[in-house]
Amino acid sequence: MFSNYLLDILYLIASVTFVVGLRMLSHPDSARRGNQIAAIGMGLAVFGTLFFHPSADIETGQARVNKLLLIYSALGIGGFLGWRSAYKVKMTAMPQMVSLFNGLGGGCAALLAIAELKQQYSGHDPSVSALILVLFTIFFGSVSLTGSLLAFAKLEEVIKDSSITFSRHTLLNVALLALILSLIGYTVWGAGHAGMTWGLILFAVALVYGFSFVAPIGGADMPVVISVLNSFTGLTAAAAGIIYDNLAMLVGGILVGASGSILTVLMCKAMNRSLMNVLIGSFGGNAAAGGGKIAGDQTVKEINLSDAAVLLNYSQSVTIVPGYGLAVAQAQKICKELDDILDANGVEVRYAIHPVAGRMPGHMNVLLAEADVPYPKLFDLEEANEFLPKSDVVIVIGANDVVNPAALDDPSSPIYGMPVLQVWDAKSVIVMKRSMKSGYAGIENDLFFHPKTKMLFGDAKETLQKLVAEVKGL
Amino acid sequence: MFSNYLLDILYLIASVTFVVGLRMLSHPDSARRGNQIAAIGMGLAVFGTLFFHPSADIETGQARVNKLLLIYSALGIGGFLGWRSAYKVKMTAMPQMVSLFNGLGGGCAALLAIAELKQQYSGHDPSVSALILVLFTIFFGSVSLTGSLLAFAKLEEVIKDSSITFSRHTLLNVALLALILSLIGYTVWGAGHAGMTWGLILFAVALVYGFSFVAPIGGADMPVVISVLNSFTGLTAAAAGIIYDNLAMLVGGILVGASGSILTVLMCKAMNRSLMNVLIGSFGGNAAAGGGKIAGDQTVKEINLSDAAVLLNYSQSVTIVPGYGLAVAQAQKICKELDDILDANGVEVRYAIHPVAGRMPGHMNVLLAEADVPYPKLFDLEEANEFLPKSDVVIVIGANDVVNPAALDDPSSPIYGMPVLQVWDAKSVIVMKRSMKSGYAGIENDLFFHPKTKMLFGDAKETLQKLVAEVKGL
Amino acid sequence: MAIFEFIHNNILMIYLLAFSILLGIEVISKVPAVLHTPLMSGANAIHGVVLVGAIIVLFNASSTDYVSLSVGFLAVIFGTLNVVGGFAVTDRMLEMFKKKRK
Amino acid sequence: MAIFEFIHNNILMIYLLAFSILLGIEVISKVPAVLHTPLMSGANAIHGVVLVGAIIVLFNASSTDYVSLSVGFLAVIFGTLNVVGGFAVTDRMLEMFKKKRK
Amino acid sequence: MTIGLINEPQDSRVALTPSNFAKLATPGIAFIVEKGAGEAAFFPDSAYAEHARIVSRADLLREADLVVSIHPLSVSDYRKGTMAIALFQPFVDTTVAESLKNQGVTAFSLDMIPRTTLAQAMDILSSMAGIAGYQAVLLGAGSLSRFVPMMVTAAGTVKPSKVLVLGAGVAGLQAIATARRLGATVEAFDTRQAAKEEVQSLGAKFVEVEGAVDDRGAGGYAVQQSEEFLAKQRAEVQLRASKADLVICTAQVRGRKAPVLITADTVSQMRPGSVIVDLAASTGGNCESTQNDKTIQHEGVTIIGDSNLAARMPQDASTLFGNNVANFLKLFIKNETLNPDFNNEIISGSCIAKQS
């Protein structure tokens, strides 16, 4: 009996750590500890279940030993694989990892629901409410399983987006959904004792649906989708919690379900897309190009504000390359502000001034003087090309011709021979401009397609303002 | 039966509105609606109780009518008084009002606990847990009753702080507390059926304690005390909720208990006092002087950043009066930023330039031009004194002599006769400077002691930066 | 032991308590100082929910038991004052925030 | 009617649900965009709590019922992967925030 | 009573503008203006005519009870028993007070108005110094053979000019502000304790020299500094000036010869094409080589000695000057006519000769 009480308390603690953990996860400074706290809580819950859960001592003697062997080996395998893959994967591949784990979680829920379903049909008639919950779990669990796996495959670029969609895809999905609902209905009220089989059919269809649900959605939108599937899994966990009336599961699941949904919305906001668009994958097509615009045959990579903010804030040295666009946007003051903040955060900021940046001799000097940028921070072409290779990030603000590699490597170009700022020598380049339009010289700029380059589209002033806010937010 | 279910739902809704209401109350934009939402929820709860609560139809016929008459008249009286006093009281007297209402809430809880106690002893033996809860309720309820009433009296200045304290007061309180605890203990385990009487004794002692608890605490600390008593009442409500296992009461009470405690802490932070100090009333004495610095015989009022931010952000028109200090701090740019934000939030911002502000002719013009403040926003002495009476807030940034009333009303002053900016004509004035030091002319400035004036001490640049952050935060 | 049993039997109730407390804290964690008083006042009005209890007491009091009746009567008056006055005062305090920013 | 009855019988549970949802929302309402992915990843790890359920299933499965056993076995592996991998990945993501800014 | 305004051919400014008369006008007082008084400052006689009679110098001197001018007239021109307002500079012309007294003239010297906070509205020294500081930079930058601001252009990069300001009084501060506006990197020197903060409050760099004599209570004016200190300072200045492109000299000690801060050989060390503008020229100049009211070349360095730069923008200069004088005159006017109250510290302070 006592062990029961203990379990109660362990679960309670776990639930609280989940809440606190999530809370802390939502602030950069506390995020890491938050994650650890939640992990500890989880540990307690699992530990408690293993040792204090009433079902833990149904069996005795050899049978018990075997059972425990089974369980621990499962835990061992899972733990080992999880840990290893988590530490093997490289930073850039994290999202697909998350997706993978999420899928497995869903799978876990689906499986135990099936087991439970079996229970329900062994002996006495199953209760309606219980059945509904179980089927619900199977459904969401399997959707999140296959869905996540597909998402994973897409991000890993194992599967090309377009390859698996076809016109009217939405129609198909709707059809599948309808089928699934009717299956559930039938299993609960119609199928009687054949329910088990029908449940399995449901399982199969749900798996298909999960796949087809994610199929039309573009790679760039994947994070959102993963977040959606994430909250699905959350719900299944909660449902499972009710089935086993296990409060830790219930709370944990609900929390994730709720916060997951909000998070999804926030993410859409951040990408300013509507959730609907994402899910129907309406412009999956172009999104497939990594969210970038397609220019000619090449594609450009975009970077979002918060990533840019982090990139800048956590680098050692940043070089700002101002151009005519900075002047047009009259963004010199806010540019200086960004400079100040980075400076305060220990980042070395320098300005590289090209002789003909702008539209008149000394145009950039006038601007930056207006913003009170101290002269020692300004470097001209020769000096700049010296240290550019050593700087971590270059922000090109409304400059174009003066950072055009064609001047060096394309004899056919009208500006061939003009000295330019070789920003591509830096570790990475962020280009701020409103569009892919050309500059004064009216020629294309390959810098924008350079592997090191990420575009940050928008009016320089607005973009910089948002960026400053982001950096402050860190 | 059905009515029961309905009641459940009404209570649930009420509980949720309480949470949401509190949430919204903590942001300026939503606060008012939040309060209204909570009120609606409360309405539902009461309504539900009146019509659907099982106990509502214990009686029938005449008896029932009388009972309802009684209840409705009570509701009528309470409602009428509450409403009327709430709308009669003048803005400045709000805190004592809150205190008063809080006390009554506590009283209500105490009373119903007594009634419940009576119940417990009628017939079968009372359950220990129930008894504990009831006595707990009586205790906290009555403390918050008399405590709040005293707080009210103090704020209304019916009672002078010092008059009712004496050395060793803390000792007395400790003694009382001990007595109370033993009383509770005895009533529960020792008194047997005499418990009722002992309960009443407890009630009496608790009333005394509540009074003596607040007695030593200074007027300036009252808000904190009220907040403490507030959470006490919250706890009693929760306890009562358990007694009647009524979830609306439980949730409402707990929420207030929890948020009340946090709030108390926050308040102490804001006044930078420790809760302990406040409660022991250690320096109630000087705190009584409004927590402000004492200069000569007069005292100045300080304002904290967030209040300043709100004050500015929610006013119609703000006038900035720059002085030499703005130049010394080189805060012109950040000052312009504040201007921009307020502007964006629909506040009209103007600058009032005194002819001799700064240390050279046109000093302020140089500064503000550097920060790109458009000329049309600058107004000279005459123009400024025209519109100053019409502006809601004046921020004096590092100016001193040029806003010194002595120039107008103190013939003995060396600057008597010099025209000055009559900032005190505005609705309220915020003065930013580092200390109470005098300016160029080396004379005291009564503006700092003016009832309309609030000081914001610190280097102009740093203060403005923080202020900007606050305003953005709103 | 007893306490454990109590916990076990009221585990849901306890979760509810725990979460209510978390919510209570979370919900006001970052309130600007200007709102301290209004918030307090609002909270004060909310705990006026004891009124519900008072009403129940009055309902339960047998119509001959004048003590309980008068106690309950008083309690209801107090409670109503708390509720109505509390919300009304808060509302008045918050009037200043009416002005919407564009 | 049935639904009402259900509510009435599980009223506490429902409060808990409601409040958990409120908490879930409240708790992450103002997260900076940089934390979207880590937060998602963390949440993902948390719902790995289904593992608990999986373990229970395995416990409950009679040692002859190989279907349930294997299903449970698989479930536990999945669940553990979710939990361990989830937390570990999140932790790695968040390492970058270690660098304290002066 | 009659107030007369003099036409001063030697100065483009005028002591009062038409709008001042409008403000001062009272029944008990008549105004007369010498022909062409405001022409050079673009205030035609027609504008004055509204409020005053246009007369010849002779008539004016005959009729006026109070004669207003920028520079003093020759003492003999003043009629016995009249009052006179002008920049008599008693510290420079030490005899003037005496001879005015003998002439029986009650004279108020505008440069003697005490520099109290209250008197700022009449503080001609300040208003003119402000203009001088501003003009000094325009003149200096115009005469400089180089760009003041930094320029990165296709034809090469030009470094920003270094401007050194000696003396951070009203003129100096204004010069600092103007030079910074043009994009120069500005350094400034002064001996007053307060000057450091004032200089920095304009975003310029203050060059300190240890051991300055304390001067608080000197009413804002500088006090004489120890010789050894000045030596130290000269050394420092030498160093800075040799690196500077433009030097603005405003260092003055009222009533004394201006401190010499730049020796001839400092100048020869300066880069050819550089410029020195010396506002202290009239009192000897801060630069050894300065010649008052002359612009000379010294080893490729242009040295402009001009203490009257305010006259380069007569219109605004006259407006400010006029406002100052008008504010001063207001003190004279009681019950609609002129009777100065000698208990007023501003009046008594500025009165250098009183008819007995």
Add this chain to the structure above:
Amino acid sequence: MTIGLINEPQDSRVALTPSNFAKLATPGIAFIVEKGAGEAAFFPDSAYAEHARIVSRADLLREADLVVSIHPLSVSDYRKGTMAIALFQPFVDTTVAESLKNQGVTAFSLDMIPRTTLAQAMDILSSMAGIAGYQAVLLGAGSLSRFVPMMVTAAGTVKPSKVLVLGAGVAGLQAIATARRLGATVEAFDTRQAAKEEVQSLGAKFVEVEGAVDDRGAGGYAVQQSEEFLAKQRAEVQLRASKADLVICTAQVRGRKAPVLITADTVSQMRPGSVIVDLAASTGGNCESTQNDKTIQHEGVTIIGDSNLAARMPQDASTLFGNNVANFLKLFIKNETLNPDFNNEIISGSCIAKQS
């Protein structure tokens, strides 16, 4: 081969500076410099001596295979078979090309260098225009009888000056920037579509007039505008100018007479004490009353007609000019000696006379 640098008494600038020689130096080329060539720009012969021989004009003309000067010499001075580099301005002096050809001189006109992005490093028009725009404001502000920036002082409040810039080319833009630095409120006019954005990019107000002729593809130069348009514009200018304190005229259409934007009676409407600086003077000026190379007073308005303001700061002007010429000369130097490649569009574009 020998490159010769001329001393031009009529211009304080010099076409090449000592440091340029250092950069150009190659075994196959000798440099000779006319005595005192750089004096006025503070480049003493001693500095040149390092890389060049100092010779007399006569010797130079005799020895040099390539003669470099700012302004062209009289055609007869050039020796037959030599090359000449200068601002020949063939559009102004339409006969020069012909006579040079007859003289057997291969001449490259610096003002004919195509204004491609690539040629910017040799774009003397730009570099000099930039200086002119800057100097125009210094000169204008210095001649203005008022403050440019706003001043709230004890002696009264001075409103900021209004500056109107006509023509937002290189000179115009630089003028805008400089005027804004001084604290003026600046308006500008131009007919080029792009000008609006360029003006605003400097924080100034652009005054549009409808119906400008499109000019893209005119290589950055302005095209002739319809008479009716110019009329409209004159009206607008009239309005603005009458309110302006300082007008900077830079509007030009290469090879044509400068457009007249300010009529005589616009001038008379301007406030006395105002100033007009007309950089287009040499081609007739944007102001009707402008007289080239003269400063005149017209109803209280000072009108400065000067198209050679760059000469006011010879040192930096020569440096930039020299860099431009040097960059140009680099094109001439192949395998250590002079042989211009006439397939190079910059060389062919700038060559106005080729010895056949």
